[in-house]
Amino acid sequence: MTCAQLTQGNIGRQLIALSAPLLAGNILQQLYNTVDAVIVGRFVGGAAFGAVGVAGSVMNLFLFLISGGCDGVGALLSQFYGAGDGPSFRRDFFLSGVFGTGASLALTALGLLALNPLLALLHTPESVALYAAGYLEIIFLGFPAAFAYHLSSGVLRSVGSTRAALFFLALSMGVNLGLDLLLVPRLGVEGAALATVLAQTLAAALCVNFLRLRLPELLFRREDMVLDLPLLRRTARFSFVTALHMCNLYIGKLLVQGTVNSLGEDAITAFTAATRIEGFANSFGDSGAAAAAIFIGQNTGAGEEARVRTGFRAGQRLLAGLGLFMSLAMLLGAEPCLRLVLPAGSPDAMVPALGYLRLVACFYLFNFLGSGQAGFFRGRGQVNLPVIGATGHIALRVVLSFLLAPGLGLPAVALATGLGWIGVVTFWSFFTRKDMRALER
Numbered sequence: 001m002t003c004a005q006l007t008q009g010n011i012g013r014q015l016i017a018l019s020a021p022l023l024a025g026n027i028l029q030q031l032y033n034t035v036d037a038v039i040v041g042r043f044v045g046g047a048a049f050g051a052v053g054v055a056g057s058v059m060n061l062f063l064f065l066i067s068g069g070c071d072g073v074g075a076l077l078s079q080f081y082g083a084g085d086g087p088s089f090r091r092d093f094f095l096s097g098v099f100g101t102g103a104s105l106a107l108t109a110l111g112l113l114a115l116n117p118l119l120a121l122l123h124t125p126e127s128v129a130l131y132a133a134g135y136l137e138i139i140f141l142g143f144p145a146a147f148a149y150h151l152s153s154g155v156l157r158s159v160g161s162t163r164a165a166l167f168f169l170a171l172s173m174g175v176n177l178g179l180d181l182l183l184v185p186r187l188g189v190e191g192a193a194l195a196t197v198l199a200q201t202l203a204a205a206l207c208v209n210f211l212r213l214r215l216p217e218l219l220f221r222r223e224d225m226v227l228d229l230p231l232l233r234r235t236a237r238f239s240f241v242t243a244l245h246m247c248n249l250y251i252g253k254l255l256v257q258g259t260v261n262s263l264g265e266d267a268i269t270a271f272t273a274a275t276r277i278e279g280f281a282n283s284f285g286d287s288g289a290a291a292a293a294i295f296i297g298q299n300t301g302a303g304e305e306a307r308v309r310t311g312f313r314a315g316q317r318l319l320a321g322l323g324l325f326m327s328l329a330m331l332l333g334a335e336p337c338l339r340l341v342l343p344a345g346s347p348d349a350m351v352p353a354l355g356y357l358r359l360v361a362c363f364y365l366f367n368f369l370g371s372g373q374a375g376f377f378r379g380r381g382q383v384n385l386p387v388i389g390a391t392g393h394i395a396l397r398v399v400l401s402f403l404l405a406p407g408l409g410l411p412a413v414a415l416a417t418g419l420g421w422i423g424v425v426t427f428w429s430f431f432t433r434k435d436m437r438a439l440e441r
Contacts, residue, residue: 006160006295007082007302011311015318018291021162025169026283038341039180040192051131051189054124054257054268058132059139061251062111066104066143067150068246070096071290072238074154075297075378081159082301086217087224088231094220095232096151096239104147111140122258125265135189142197149200152207155218157294164210172203241383245374245390252394256413259401263409270353270410273341277334277357281326281364285371288319292372296379305439308380312436316372323368330361356410363418366425373428380435389427393420 006014040052073096080089115136119129149172153165176199183191211219260271292315299307334357335350342349374386397413397420404412 006298007304007307011295011307012314015291015295015311015315018160018162018294019287019318021166022157022290023283023287025162025166026287027280028166028170028173029283039184040189051128051135052192052272054119054122054128054261054272055132055135055139055189056272058115058118058122058136060253061247062107062140062143063146064246065107065243066100066147068243069100069103069239070147070150070154071246071293071378072240072242072383073100073151073235074158075242075293075381075383076235076238077155077158078294078297078379079301079381082298082304085301089218090220090224091226091228091231092235093155093218094224094226095228095235097220099232099236100147100151100239101144104143108140108143111143112137115140123261125261125268128265128268131189135193138190138193138197142193142200145197145201145204148204149207152204152211155211156207156215157290158297159215159218160294160298161215162291162294164214165207168203168206168210171206172199175199175202238381238383241387242378245383245386248387248390248394252398255394255398256401256416259398259405260410260413263405266348267352267410269342270349270351271356271413273338273349274353274356274410276341277330277337278360281330281361282367284322284326285319285364285368288315288322288368289371289375289378291315292375293378296376297381300380309436309439312372312376312432315375316369319368319372320365323365326368327361327364330364331358334358334361352410356414359411360414360417363421366418366421370421370425370428373425373432376432376435377428382431382435385428385431389424392427393424396420396423 006018073092077089077092080086080092115133119132124132153168156162156165176195179195179198180192183195185191187194257271260267292312295311295315296308299305299311334354338350338353338357342353370389374389377383377385397416400416400419401413404416408415
């Protein structure tokens, strides 16, 4: 579990070596999210199960500001590491830690103030809103721990140490699950939220101690603790724009959740179950994006333009194959998967959940290719392009969902999502081709 220098060696093997731990980590995260919701549904009831889905949409709006900002820092750190610029790497780590902690505290305050208005804006039924509010209050208080984990694991990923990040995530997920089983029967949904915060705190502590003991050259020292304003501005731009990209995605999901909530409690339950299953498929695309950003970032920093071109093309071929495979797997396996996730006593939720999953699966190819493109732009430092594309995708998705859902139900949300993916891949393809031609000169 050491650093990986990606500026030389077999590109295909390196992409797979990067992607596999990231994929395993994403699947573990999705597995935990699913089990978390199932435990709540079994011990507390169907309304609480739906509340976890609603709370997830609100929570992710804030958490992806944190994780997106850390992804932006990671992209910049990977360029410094590829260029062999240790002092800039450590100074950036310091600046990100100080200003990111302040930002996470501000998000805690904002989340607590906006909680009830947000649930009302989403047309959340009263029976669901009560559970969702209790869950979210605890999650918001845990934002500083979430930031510490995402930054420290982002540092590990930026130097190619994805296996170490996976190890700590797996350990924290195991602790999280054990705490769920212990706390949910006693505290309800608040117990699930408390388990999440405690597990993230543990993961952050483990990552920081691993850096201190095994990779001390990456930790900032006293001489690195300086207010480097040009570097701070560059880091803030990377972080803000990448966070805005992730936030745009979840603002869209939040608005779509509002449309789903207006369809009633059965639709909320169906959407919660379907998106839990869908998250496993999306893990492949998310892992490809993260691996692309690390590989492209290191080779951009090192000036290895030929490896940038070859790595991007190899990554897109891999993602295309995975997208087609996951489409087939979801079309065949949606129903048995949903039976595992839906709480007992929710037969009316099966049909809309199944319709959503099978339709959205037809568009996974575009989802996965778009993920690879977004990772390419982050690695190259072109962080504005993912935001522009994601904004257009979300706008189309929200408008079509709003217009079509009253007549078609959840399948309308799936159709809107797929058309948004096609649109953003078409848009981004113009810029990736332009950049690849420039690299060939």
